[in-house]
Amino acid sequence: MTLPFPQTPDPEPLAAERGRKLFTGPVEFLKGVVAMDGLPPADRPEVAFAGRSNVGKSSLINALTGRKTLARTSNTPGRTQEINYFTLGESHYLVDLPGYGFAKAPVPVVEKWQALLRAYLAGRANLRRAFVLVDIRHGVKDVDHEIMDLLDRSAVTFQVVLTKADKIGTAAQEKTLAQVRGALARHPAAFPELLVTSSEKRDGLDTLRAVIAGLG
Numbered sequence: 001m002t003l004p005f006p007q008t009p010d011p012e013p014l015a016a017e018r019g020r021k022l023f024t025g026p027v028e029f030l031k032g033v034v035a036m037d038g039l040p041p042a043d044r045p046e047v048a049f050a051g052r053s054n055v056g057k058s059s060l061i062n063a064l065t066g067r068k069t070l071a072r073t074s075n076t077p078g079r080t081q082e083i084n085y086f087t088l089g090e091s092h093y094l095v096d097l098p099g100y101g102f103a104k105a106p107v108p109v110v111e112k113w114q115a116l117l118r119a120y121l122a123g124r125a126n127l128r129r130a131f132v133l134v135d136i137r138h139g140v141k142d143v144d145h146e147i148m149d150l151l152d153r154s155a156v157t158f159q160v161v162l163t164k165a166d167k168i169g170t171a172a173q174e175k176t177l178a179q180v181r182g183a184l185a186r187h188p189a190a191f192p193e194l195l196v197t198s199s200e201k202r203d204g205l206d207t208l209r210a211v212i213a214g215l216g
Helices: 013-024 057-065 107-123 142-153 170-184 205-213
Strands: 027-033 046-051 083-088 092-096 127-135 158-163
Touching: 013 205, 046 057, 057 092, 057 158, 057 205, 083 107, 092 205, 107 142, 127 142, 142 170, 158 170
Parallel strands: 046 092, 046 127, 127 158
Antiparallel strands: 027 083, 083 092
């Protein structure tokens, strides 16, 4: 029996090399965006990373690019208060979306982020895929369903990336994967494969790089 939402298979050598080249080439912080009129030209494909606070988003971006401080990491939830754009060579944008969930910020600030996020997702034609990060120790939470519902309504394909796979054993991972598969069944915009990663152990990074490189 084929499981719904299987894990993305390891990439073929050519796809893996394409992903490696994309992420070992020039990677630069371009700008932080706080309003839609600040977005760069939609002149290349882009992928966006979303995740609740402290899910390990900055660590994953740093691990993917091999730059330890490219995306800022912080123990303070909700530090990322803008849409941060990075260039992958001259071919792609990588977009770091504001963390959501228990952000320690005033309500008006959080509401402003949410409005910007909704406008971005609804109006960015070159957005090829959103990657929704989920801590493999916790699975999909109600706040994750909120961002997934938004992606459904915006007709933006999203793929779940499980983070911190080094923190729990195989049996616990399988339990979370089953929970995630059940949770995604209600989301029409969900891409039907899961990615399991560890920024610490570098597990799954080659696969994720290859997926992004293939979204040109």
